[in-house]
Amino acid sequence: KQLLLSGKKSHLALMNQYAHFKKMEHLVIITATYGQGEAPASAEKFIQLVKKNPQKQAFDFSVVGFGSTAYPNFCQFAYETHEALKEVNNSTALQEVFTVNDQSFESFNNWCSVWSEKMGLPIHLEKPKLVTTSKPASTFKVIHKAELPEDDTFLLSLKNLNGSKPVSGDLLSVVPAKGERERLYSIGKVNTDTLLISIRRHEKGLCSNYLHQLEHNEKLTATVVNNRNFHFPKYSKKTVFIATGTGIGPFLGMIQENIKRKEIHLYWGARTKDAFNLYKDYIETALQEGKLTDFKTAYSRQQSEKIYVQHLIQRDKELFLEVLKKKGCIMICGSIAMQKEVLQELQQLSSKYLGKDLSYYQNRRQIKMDCY
Ligand SMILES: Cc1cc2nc3c(=O)[nH]c(=O)nc-3n(C[C@H](O)[C@H](O)[C@H](O)COP(=O)(O)OP(=O)(O)OC[C@H]3O[C@@H](n4cnc5c(N)ncnc54)[C@H](O)[C@@H]3O)c2cc1C
Structure with missing residues (x-):
């Protein structure tokens, strides 16, 4: 929108649709990283496509990586993309990879200011209004815990005492200790007010062990996160x-x-x-x-x-x-x-x-x- 407002033409495509772009002068890549540093599904073929589709004209590029520093391979695919583009003829890296932690608008805006200055374009992003998909925190009571002695997984049945109405496939966000980041668990809703979560206990894992030591009838405060793409x-x-x-x-x-x-x-x-x-x-x-x-x-x-x-x-x-x-x-x-x-x-x-x-x-x- 901002490019159009500045009188510029732009073409938006998935990374897997990278091809010969005859009129491309500037390329901006915005990408997440998946799993253990892999490409998201819509970008899986990108690196191959970059090699297969050299551009006839010179172009510059800039890569923005979205991710969370909670993961060890923070924005790894963004770095790989940058390297792949640097290798091809005719390309110039306009700047180093820019990373955005936890959807920070400020970081993205910083990238945008630097990029637009280099382009000589006046671009101003508006801070989006916060849309929270999370419902307010709810209280749950542990009504059953099932575990197998020979296995490191256990099942917690939780009764929803108030508030949110999750759907199976939603996520339960649990903060195991003050100041800690949240951990997510997939919810199975087995009846109107009972949720089931299946948890693997990590040997030194903070949250999985916290959940494991909860006793029958003990309460847990957690937040239901809407995960509508998995209903x-x-x-x-x-x-x-x-x-x-x-x-x-x-x-x-x-x-x-x-x-x-x-x-x-x-x-x-x-x-x-x-x-x-x-x-x-x-x-x-x-x-x-x-x-x-x-x-x-x-x-x-x-x-x-x-x-x-x-x-x-x-x-x-x-x-x-x-x-x-x-x-x-x-x-x-x-x-x-x-x-x-x-x-x-x-x-x-x-x-x-x-x-x-x-x-x-x-x-x-x-x-x-x-x-x-
Ligand atoms: C969308 C989503 C859905 C999920 N759904 C589920 C689910 O349904 N069930 C489930 O079980 N998990 C699920 N997870 C994973 C879950 O959120 C947690 O990541 C997992 O339970 C580990 O958290 P933790 O606090 O126990 O471990 P953390 O404390 O975060 O530790 C992470 C890892 O580091 C290791 N570690 C920690 N401290 C040390 C140390 N001092 N030395 C050596 N190693 C250490 C731990 O053993 C563990 O393997 C989901 C994650 C996502 C993103």
């Missing part, structure tokens, strides 16, 4: 859930909410069969009640050869292809490493059998992810 899709007739470990948490709630008994297939990966005991009752009841169509597991350490959820996608490809073709939805929750493998499998199916890039379905919100 159960009402329109989808056929849905596949894919999870590893604690990633099953939000799905336990979504299955409960399936009163229309739509087709839902759940794929779950864990190291051993024993891990399933934590969720057994929920899954078996849902199967009996017809709220869950089937439940397929991949236990990586149960047999001599390693089986992971992504292997099941290959095996059951007919189902996955049908879900994609018929506007169904695939939801993925759990580890980032699993997400990467699953997306790769889906990408292969999609291009081989449907002649489409997976981004086609992602753009239609048929693939939803919440991985950590």
Whole structure:
């Protein structure tokens, strides 16, 4: 908007759409970083595309990275993008990579001032009004804690004593100690006022251990964060859930909410069969009640050869292809490493059998992810 107001033309595209831009003089990249320093899905092909599409004319570029310093690989993909662009002929880095921590408007504005000064353009950004998607803090009471002696995961059932009305797939933000940053946990809503969170206990983790030591009837103050891109899709007739470990948490709630008994297939990966005991009752009841169509597991350490959820996608490809073709939805929750493998499998199916890039379905919100 600001460029248009200054009488300049601009073209806005996803990083995966990088091509020969005949008239490009200035390139601005704004990118997040995903997982352990990887590209976001919409930028996965960018580095390759930069190499494949040299520009005939000279251009300058500037890279802005969005991220959070709470992660060790803060803005790593922004730095990789900068390096890749520096390597190509005709390009000039206008400035070093600029980083923006935790959506800081001030940092972004600083970048904008420096950039616009170099461009000789008067650009003034207006501070956006704060839109909070979080509801006010609520009080929860621990009504049940289930854990397995041989496993490091546990399930907390929380009764919502006041306030917010979460939906399965929303996140619970917990601040484990004063001055600490928040930690997020995926919510499964199992009935009107009971939430379920599945937590993996980290050996020296502050919040996971804080939650673990909570006793029956003890209270917890936490904030529900709206995560609307990960709610159960009402329109989808056929849905596949894919999870590893604690990633099953939000799905336990979504299955409960399936009163229309739509087709839902759940794929779950864990190291051993024993891990399933934590969720057994929920899954078996849902199967009996017809709220869950089937439940397929991949236990990586149960047999001599390693089986992971992504292997099941290959095996059951007919189902996955049908879900994609018929506007169904695939939801993925759990580890980032699993997400990467699953997306790769889906990408292969999609291009081989449907002649489409997976981004086609992602753009239609048929693939939803919440991985950590
Ligand atoms: C969108 C989202 C959804 C999530 N959903 C879930 C969920 O449903 N379930 C779930 O279990 N988690 C979930 N997480 C992860 C969760 O938010 C926390 O990151 C996780 O519980 C670890 O927090 P912590 O405070 O226990 O560990 P932290 O204190 O933050 O420590 C992080 C890591 O560092 C290690 N560490 C800490 N101190 C030391 C030390 N002194 N020496 C060596 N190592 C150390 C810990 O062992 C741990 O592995 C989610 C995250 C996101 C972003």
